[in-house]
Amino acid sequence: MFERMTGNGNGNKMNMRIAILDELLSREMDGSSDGSSARVNSLKHVIKRNKMDMADDAASSLDLMRRIFQAEISREIHQIMERHTRTTLLPAIENLRKNGHVVDETVLNGLYCNILEAAKKPYQKDPEPTPPPSTNGNGFLDIGIQDLETHENNLKRGYESDSSDVSGVSHCSDAKRRRGRPRKDEEAYRLEMTPPTMNEVIRWNPDRIDVNTRFVTATKIAQVLGMPPSILFNKYPRMFRYSCDEDDKNILHDQNRLIRAPGRCYLLVAEDARQLVSPTYFQEILGASFLISEPLLSKIRQKAGLTYEKYKVFLPQQPSFI
Secondary structure (H helix, E strand, O other): OHHHHHHHHHOHHHHHHHHHHHHHHHHHHHHOOOOOOHHHHHHHHHHHHHHHHOOOOHHHHHHHHHHHHHHHHHHHHHHHHHHHHHOOOHHHHHHHHHOOOOOOHHHHHHHHHHHHHHHHHHHOOOOOOOOOOOEOOOOOEOOOHHHHHHHHHHHHHHHHHHOOHHHHHHOOOOOOOOOOOOOOOHHHHHHHOOOOOHHHHHOOOHHHOOOOOOEEEHHHHHHHHOOOHHHHHHHOOOOOOEEOOHHHHHHHHHOOOOOOOOOOOEEEEHHHHHHOOOHHHHHHHHHHOEOOOHHHHHHHHHHHHHHHHHHHHHOOOOOOOO
């Protein structure tokens, strides 16, 4: 089925198949006296069925290819949303939360929908021009009371939309765009935010990680908190986490610690979840935690040490006595 759909998408396979069948049909018609043999009827039926499977026009053919690759396209769009949330939008999100506003998954999902709506506007057809309003013969617009109220409301909405600087910039198609800045390193970006607290710095100390340290996946903690991992890291941007590479994923999968799945996998110290969830849920997290082997433990300590050295400058200096 997948091969047939791909053939329909580019048209080459199906067109060649139809051409071959037409040639066979013409040969059979030439060799048949009345053109109604069983083989001729069978070829006609096959040609008709194959033509029904073909796309009628270019738009339908391309849309068929779009459906095949839609999952991959959607996954890339989701990654772009997460990257901009983690970099571009994070300072605004932190500022709103400091001012007492609630920025939860519902708010962010609404923001994502607005981003997608604005992104598709350049690809939509321009609205058809409206005909000029009729006049009453005296040079004045023939507008009734109800039409006048509607006209005034439209003017108000127009003024409100014109006052948005963001709307004016985003819809300007003639302005030249510069290439975006390269993606920032996560640790470097966390340093640009407000200074970390003592507790946040200590959590990255590699000395606290040993063979008895129990780890848990970020997905598990996010599941207990009822939010996706991306929202968890937006809410706690400086919490300790280790991003597993492919070798780490294979090791954890072989040890039945991790289910193989696409995307990133983060390991968190299970003890850090004590300050995030209630005691009942913390016991659930401990039940899902696990110990890791020494090679992976060394990689985690090394990664934590690099971030800890950057954070140490924010620790209060001990007074020196002479």
